[in-house]
Amino acid sequence: MKMSLLAGSHREDRALRAVCAAALLAVALLLPQVLSASDSEDASLIETGNRLAALLRAGRNVVSTNQARINQTGVGDKELSAVAFVIEVMHAYETQNGQPALTEEMSPLDEKLVKAQLDSMVEVLDDAQPLINNPDLGFKGFIPAVFARLVNEKFATKVGHLARIKVTAPRNLVRNRSALPDAWETEIINGRLLSPDWPRGQPWYETVEANGRARFRMIIPEYYSRSCLTCHGEPKGEVDATGFPREGGKLGDLGSAISITLSK
C-alpha cells in the first residue's frame, strides 16, 4: 500500500514535473518573442506618432516664421502659396529631424499618414489664400494654433480610424472647445504631465481599449516659450490680439499637449 502510494505519487510527480518543465520551456521560448513582438510594434507606433507630431510642429513653425508676412497690410500676393509653404515645411522638418519626412524605407502606413498630413497642409493653405492675400487686413487670425487645428481636421477625414492628431492642453487653458481634453487626455495631463516630478518633455504612451478596439495613444507635452506669452501670458484676463482673454501662463508652464491615436 505504502509502496503503491509512493509509486503512484512518484509517477504523478514525474508527470507533473514533465508538464511543468514543458510549460516552463514553452514560456521561456515564447515569452521573449511575444514581448519583443509587442515591443517592436510599440516602437514603430512611437516612431510613427513622433513623426506626425514633428511634421505638425514643422508646419506650425513655418506659419510662425512667416507670421509678419501673413499679417502684412498694403500687399496683396504674399507669395506664400500652398506649394511654397509645404516645400518650406519639408525643409524645416529635415533640418529639425536630420532626415526627410518621406523616405524610401518607410512602411506603407507611415507613407500614407505623412502624405495625408502634407496634403492637409496644402488644402489648408489653398483655402487660406484669399485671407492671406487680403491687402486690407492686418492681423488675420491665421496663426500656428489655427493652422494646426485645420490641418488635423482635414487629416482626420483623410485617414479615418487609422490615426488622429489633436492639439489639446490642460482644461483650464483651452480656448477652442474642440481642443478640450477627453477623459484619457485629462487623466494623463493632470496625473502625469502636470506633476512636478514629470521629466520635462517626456511623452506618455499606452495601449487603451476603446469601443472594443485596441488603440495606441500617445501624448507629447509642450511648454510656453516667450513668444506664446504675448497671447497666453499675463496679465491674466486681459484680451490679446486674437480677442481671447490671456490665461496668465508663465514661461515654461505646460501649455499644450499633442495627442496622437493610432490603430493597433
Ligand code: HEC
Ligand atoms: C497671437 C496669439 C497667440 C500666440 C502667440 C499663441 N497662441 Fe496659442 N492660441 C491662440 C488662439 C487664438 C487659439 C485658439 C485657436 C483656435 O481657434 O483653435 C490658440 C490655441 C492654442 C492651443 C490649442 C488649445 C486651445 O486652447 O484651443 C494650444 C495648445 C496653444 N494655443 C498653445 C500655444 C503655445 C504653446 C504657443 C507658443 C508656442 C502659442 N499657443 C502661441 C493664440 C495664440
